[in-house]
Amino acid sequence: MQKFGFIGLGIMGSAMAKNLARAGFDVTVWNRTPEKCAELAALGAKIAKAPRDVVQGCPITFAMLADPAAAEAVCFGPDGALTGIGEGRGYVDMSTVDAGISRRIAEAVTAKGGRFLEAPVSGSRKPAEDGTLIILAAGDRSLYEEATPALEKMGKKVLYLGEVGNGANMKLVVNMVMGGMMSIFCEGLALGEKAGLDRSDILEVIDAGAMANPMFRLKGGLIDKGDYTVAFPLKHMQKDLRLAVNLGDNMKQPLYSAAIANEVFKKAKELGFGEEDFSALFKAVQG
Amino acid sequence: MQKFGFIGLGIMGSAMAKNLARAGFDVTVWNRTPEKCAELAALGAKIAKAPRDVVQGCPITFAMLADPAAAEAVCFGPDGALTGIGEGRGYVDMSTVDAGISRRIAEAVTAKGGRFLEAPVSGSRKPAEDGTLIILAAGDRSLYEEATPALEKMGKKVLYLGEVGNGANMKLVVNMVMGGMMSIFCEGLALGEKAGLDRSDILEVIDAGAMANPMFRLKGGLIDKGDYTVAFPLKHMQKDLRLAVNLGDNMKQPLYSAAIANEVFKKAKELGFGEEDFSALFKAVQG
């Protein structure tokens, strides 16, 4: 029975760690607010006192923090993960951070003899609970292989993408495409309605053709109901578009459609929809 | 056994008329170059000498012409369909024309006591052969109902969209969304590659998530092989984007993403890719 550490038990991390515990792995967890550990303990997980203890007690530790600042604090802070890293230890950061931070953590871990894998995920609460995330792993290949039995309990699709930074960049690319699709989708809905078409007809036609996809189906239905309950916040989508456009700057890749989608999302943010679901873009497009 | 006329036996029309004949309907056909009628005759169809004869001999006649000019010629020309229209006759134009031409034909047909339905289709050769087109019908409701048994042999999805013009506008909206999706998809692929990601990895990740759709799967694979054999010509996509943006002008609906996608396709046309498949946009985006 493989032994794994898991740091960070927020909405995502908690669901993911449970999937490891339920799969029968020997799991040790840590969370900043210890209350969140109870559910895991009920499933047989051990509770550690600090990130350092998790890392010292397990050959491979996963981390899933809410944002880049938390990911850095858990790694570099007092009693942080880094202080527990030793020869051959594996540290798998599944938080969403940019390529720069990821490389910084990778350097620190390998400088202490450890092995590092970044493994951001695509998918939110539901896929985390169902173990159907898409996992974008990049970094140490041997660690990737040893971690695979656990990763496969958390995701339905696990890809190894090469060097550290590729996971973060892949996530940007994917989210950029998602943002651009949402922008043209909302424009299509708004245009069709102004031209006298029924919204439900437009949704039905799109869903019957080669463009049919789960996102249009789900978000189209919610837009139709005016339900913008947040699944992926609009402001985060805008931030990802901005980062993608800036990545394009660095790579000398013009991104006309992405740059404009970024401005359209910015307009929606200016109108006060930043905390709603990213499909609230429709309200800004419709005017 | 219902009796139907069918005018226009090009790639699309021929496949559609065959589906009617095979379904056991009593079909009368006409085509400008009569050789194309042989295959239909072999399936039991009658051959008429002019559009007028088709319309006079059948309660409901379908027309599927290559372009707006042909659609107008068949309707308004000498011995044209209009000359055969009488009280209650049904004329269903399935050609892709803009809302203006469609309304003009509708007026002429109804002025002579006939009934008119526009019914442009979404889908190309393969769905036409398989009877799996999406049919966007609009106009006379009673005619729509009477034509439904035939429409259902040609399409997997048949929608009634209200007044004449709505079918044409729906097609514009759908193609606009398709063009915008292709633009952001190509930008994602180009950005990812410049950032060091494998193209096949990007395609796999997108295809595993909520954005997965048949178009990205099919076109992504072909882009990966550099195969831009035409299915839907790039110049036609650009024309549809232009028309959609102009429709937005008329409707006072700003369309930032569509307007930019139009320019990106225009660039591809300028570079000489107009006759290739619309996925050849990738070559222009990649630079």
Add this chain to the structure above:
Amino acid sequence: MQKFGFIGLGIMGSAMAKNLARAGFDVTVWNRTPEKCAELAALGAKIAKAPRDVVQGCPITFAMLADPAAAEAVCFGPDGALTGIGEGRGYVDMSTVDAGISRRIAEAVTAKGGRFLEAPVSGSRKPAEDGTLIILAAGDRSLYEEATPALEKMGKKVLYLGEVGNGANMKLVVNMVMGGMMSIFCEGLALGEKAGLDRSDILEVIDAGAMANPMFRLKGGLIDKGDYTVAFPLKHMQKDLRLAVNLGDNMKQPLYSAAIANEVFKKAKELGFGEEDFSALFKAVQG
């Protein structure tokens, strides 16, 4: 003393015809509502009963109508200018029409043995009164030369641009640049203010540098006062941007900045600013 006809005495035409009369030319005028002729008569002009009579009585006739429909009516209508055209007669249309209409009038005039010049102007009421318009002439060269003494009384700058259509297209190009400049100017003002800068400081800095131009100076001051009294209506600017983008479609010239400026103006129109001055774009940009 040269003899000239002048058709159309609206705000622009009236001012232009007066400049001809004051310069001592023998002027014959016509206007749809005859009351407008009184001022010209007071300056010694003769009044004709129909466009035909103007053209028959003068070797060269200028026309300055409010819109393309009026320009066509005056030329092709009953007792219209065309009915008076004979061998060698000169017809100079200074109205703003698109290249297509201009070519149509040119063909009709030359078919009757006449000579045609299009000569749209850049500039509005004040330059018309001051005789400081910019005149964009294109068409018959000999007519251009004979008309020059009159054109020079109406404009400070008279250019001969070659074949018919070039005048109309030049006006589109110029207005497109103007629209794009207004868009980026408004974005600069809006960004600066949100970043804490004084609007008057921004205007002063721009006006001190290499970008300083009369339009920014004039419109910047009015924007600062919230004065959007119409000089050039926003909806006309949007229409010109649309026509320019469509001209780009025909010429296979991608126009990213113009296409986006068109959408930004469209947004302003959607917000209800279409009848105000085109500088009212600022209100839409500021949000």
Add this chain to the structure above:
Amino acid sequence: MQKFGFIGLGIMGSAMAKNLARAGFDVTVWNRTPEKCAELAALGAKIAKAPRDVVQGCPITFAMLADPAAAEAVCFGPDGALTGIGEGRGYVDMSTVDAGISRRIAEAVTAKGGRFLEAPVSGSRKPAEDGTLIILAAGDRSLYEEATPALEKMGKKVLYLGEVGNGANMKLVVNMVMGGMMSIFCEGLALGEKAGLDRSDILEVIDAGAMANPMFRLKGGLIDKGDYTVAFPLKHMQKDLRLAVNLGDNMKQPLYSAAIANEVFKKAKELGFGEEDFSALFKAVQG
């Protein structure tokens, strides 16, 4: 006779310091490569051994460094300006740095009891030599007033813009407008030519109207000759557009035109024109 320090004798700084020396001020200079000091010494300037010595010897010191890294090094480095700052000393940084760096230097200087002014300039070599720069000052008001006699020898226009950061942001705004103007200008030239107009006619018409400005006149003439000798490098313009768009992100100000201009410049950079003048954008737009 007021006493001023001047740090940084590159193309810009050298010209500016000379104007101070020629105006009769008591000037002390320092440059990383001491050879550059000779010309100043010939005009009576004293030469210091380190930035620290300049600051210690003069109540007010100006700094004009090539880039943000140099500006930071001169301030924070060993024997740097900061080590010489004491109660009431004035430090005026005229280098082009972003608002963040400017605020960092300001904090360090004021923490040591000094006074800080940022004063980036608009204009390049020629205006520096002629003393006709536009100076965008922001920060300590009393320092601004004491420095004014010197600033007025360097610039024809000196503005005080309020708190530190406003100078940097003003420069971004101004350059953003410049970039957007260049983009629409190039599109107008390219469209006009494809439509059959002479480039020189277009330039003449634009220069005769309300949009006439020194930049279009100068750059238009050079574009016409295909002369893209660098005055302001294209890659720097693209960088400023990028920074302006990102500032818009922070301020929630959508910037459609600026975002697209950024992509158009990015395309030009991708095509290899980054080191040429920013008017080389025309080559990318023309295609």
